[in-house]
Amino acid sequence: MAKILCVLYPDPETGYPPKYSRDTIPVITHYANGQTAPTPKGSLGFKPGELLGSVSGALGLRNYAEGHGHELIVISDKDGPDSEFEKFLPEAEVVISQPFWPAYLTKERIAKATKLKIAITAGIGSDHVDLEAAARAGITVAEVTGSNSISVAEHVVMMVLSLARNYLPSHEIAIRGGWDIADCVSRSYDIEGMHFGAIAAGRIGLAVLRRLKPFDLNLHYTDVHRLNPEVEKELGLTYHPDAESLVRAVDIVNLQMPLYPSTEHFFNDEMFAKMKRGAYLINCARGKLVERDAVVRALESGQLAGYAGDVWFPQPAPSDHPWRTMPFNGMTPHMSGTSLSAQARYAAGTLEILESYFDGTSIREEYLIVKNGELAGTGAKSYKLT
Numbered sequence: 404m405a406k407i408l409c410v411l412y413p414d415p416e417t418g419y420p421p422k423y424s425r426d427t428i429p430v431i432t433h434y435a436n437g438q439t440a441p442t443p444k445g446s447l448g449f450k451p452g453e454l455l456g457s458v459s460g461a462l463g464l465r466n467y468a469e470g471h472g473h474e475l476i477v478i479s480d481k482d483g484p485d486s487e488f489e490k491f492l493p494e495a496e497v498v499i500s501q502p503f504w505p506a507y508l509t510k511e512r513i514a515k516a517t518k519l520k521i522a523i524t525a526g527i528g529s530d531h532v533d534l535e536a537a538a539r540a541g542i543t544v545a546e547v548t549g550s551n552s553i554s555v556a557e558h559v560v561m562m563v564l565s566l567a568r569n570y571l572p573s574h575e576i577a578i579r580g581g582w583d584i585a586d587c588v589s590r591s592y593d594i595e596g597m598h599f600g601a602i603a604a605g606r607i608g609l610a611v612l613r614r615l616k617p618f619d620l621n622l623h624y625t626d627v628h629r630l631n632p633e634v635e636k637e638l639g640l641t642y643h644p645d646a647e648s649l650v651r652a653v654d655i656v657n658l659q660m661p662l663y664p665s666t667e668h669f670f671n672d673e674m675f676a677k678m679k680r681g682a683y684l685i686n687c688a689r690g691k692l693v694e695r696d697a698v699v700r701a702l703e704s705g706q707l708a709g710y711a712g713d714v715w716f717p718q719p720a721p722s723d724h725p726w727r728t729m730p731f732n733g734m735t736p737h738m739s740g741t742s743l744s745a746q747a748r749y750a751a752g753t754l755e756i757l758e759s760y761f762d763g764t765s766i767r768e769e770y771l772i773v774k775n776g777e778l779a780g781t782g783a784k785s786y787k788l789t
């Protein structure tokens with residue numbers, strides 16, 4: 404019998420389950436790159452479309468865990484030495500956490516987690532785990548690659564349009580009973596004809612480029628590896644060898660690279676200074692990719708016309724985090740990758756990974772981040788340990 408420690412965000416303040424606004428969600432069987440959506444062997448312990456990412460939803464894993472004689476411990480209290488996470492960690496063989504409510508597995512915590520064999524990210528992005536320490540301790544790290552890529556891509560498109568068209572402040576004016584059209588439009592532009600740049604064109608970055616193509620933007624990208632020439636041609640992409648060259652050329656930037664030690668604070672005062680005045684930056688990748696106070700300075704000086712995203716550091720962000728109140732921001736809590744649609748996929752993917760782990764069969768290569776003491780699968784392609 405194994406102890407499975409699952410760290411999830413708290414239930415809705417209005418109680419669980421919420422009143423759902425729709426009865427069904429579309430069934431997605433494949434992703435754009437041909438990868439199949441999760442295919443667990445056993446039956447799902449939930450109805451797709453239910454809220455699974457909060458404590459009472461338990462990622463729909465209760466039937467599987469208890470049916471196989473494992474103990475499933477679901478908590479949300481995750482930060483600080485007196486947290487429930489620290490209390491249960493030494494006994495856990497499996498830790499499951501979502502990036503939206505990350506249970507930070509630091510090297511100090513990994514040292515205390517002597518029974519831990521696998522850390523599963525229910526979602527994408529395992530930077531809340533110290534990957535180097537996990538590799539040294541022989542812990543496997545896996546995530547549900549592809550499960551919420553389109554969820555995030557749709558969120559990014561929404562933020563591009565919201566910022567450029569000044570949607571949120573105009574909506575506020577409507578709510579307040581106003582009709583101040585001049586105020587609404589003083590910062591409102593069409594994106595048609597603008598230059599848009601993707602920093603990283605992986606699953607999400609490329610999906611954003613594809614979705615923006617019909618808006619008649621000029622599309623640019625940079626990435627470690629160049630996309631294949633047919634894709635560049637199909638989307639009319641301009642490739643840049645580095646981010647500096649890209650930010651000088653574009654009006655809107657989408658940052659979509661993973662966070663690892665050398666990408667921390669990728670956007671800082673120097674990078675902002677290279678952008679066109681009045682550019683927009685969207686970051687639904689990770690909060691630490693951007694230096695917190697440099698964004699505030701860039702918005703206050705007018706170097707940036709707007710900043711939007713859903714990722715912060717730490718998470719949850721403190722109530723006085725400056726990104727909550729800085730001018731011209733379109734921030735949301737970390738929610739893009741945890742729509743009810745996304746949850747159905749990553750909960751099924753978590754079950755698939757658990758089944759493979761407990762059955763002793765191979766975890767899909769694309770789900771692996773760390774295995775046998777080194778980066779593996781998707782981890783070997785997209786992450787660096789330094």
Ligand code: NDP
Binds near residue numbers: 626739
């Ligand atoms: P992918 O692995 O598909 O793509 C990441 C891309 O980043 C790859 O093409 C990789 O290059 C590229 N890359 C890595 N390092 C650099 C670098 N230094 N400069 C430029 N490009 C780089 O991941 P996804 O698209 O699925 O996800 C990207 C990130 O988005 C995740 O790591 C996660 O942090 C975040 N995310 C956020 C979510 C949210 O809810 N807001 C949900 C899901 C993900 P290559 O592989 O060619 O070497």
